[in-house]
Amino acid sequence: MARSSTARKGLRAARPESLTDKAYAVLEEMIVTLQLEPGEVLSETALSQELEIGRTPIREALQRLNREGLVQILPRKGILVSDINPRKQLLLLEVRRELERLIARSAAQRATDDERAQFIAIADGMEAAASENDDISFMRLDDQLNHLMAEASHNEYANRAIALMHGLSRRFWYVHYKETADLPLTARLHAELARNIAAYDGDAAASTSDRLVDYVEKFTRSTVGT
Secondary structure, eight states, rough: OTTTTHHHHHSSSSOOHHHHHHHHHHHHHHHTTTTTTTTTOOOOOHHHHHTTTHHHHHHHHHHHHHHTTTTTEETTTEEOOOOOOOHHHHHHHHHHHHHHHHHHHHHHHHHHHHHHHHHHHHHHHHHHHHHOOOHHHHHHHHHHHHHHHHHTOOOHHHHHHHHHHHHHHHHHHHHHHHHEEEEHHHHHHHHHHHHHTTTTTHHHEEEEEHHHHHHHHHHHHHHHHH
């Protein structure tokens, strides 16, 4: 299959440790960036061969993606990549706004020195990706920022809740951003958020988080004409 080299390239060293983590990372990116399209039927065997990862880690990764709403596991029918629903995305944003504000403020208060350095590096990378119109690099940095914020907040309950939303949000953005989104503005808001967290400024981080979700909501509504 033509996707194999691109898929394996997605096995990046940012977070994954186990084979299941690696399988999840690359499959999530393939779904988010539409290498695996909505409605596509997936095969554990084919994915295992393509990614050169055993079927058990592939199965465990697909179960995680099912919990996050990116795939549907249908007994005796197969595994489908989930459809994209703009109206459900608006409902997701209602919850995401509250959680991300909490996580941003908590991360600014609780992040370690090493985590703060990582926030600065991500901000620099996002600005560079936007200047080069490099959407894939931006998507990967966005994924890293999401996870770093959740980890730096040191709140396992908020972390678990927000994890269910990341992939769905990033995929929706990737599908529509060329039509209505502003990549430099999006990157600038993300970078500002990361820098505010690094600077111990919880109030500014929470405010920037709200402005970012405001923009994402406006962008989402523009796709459904509401």
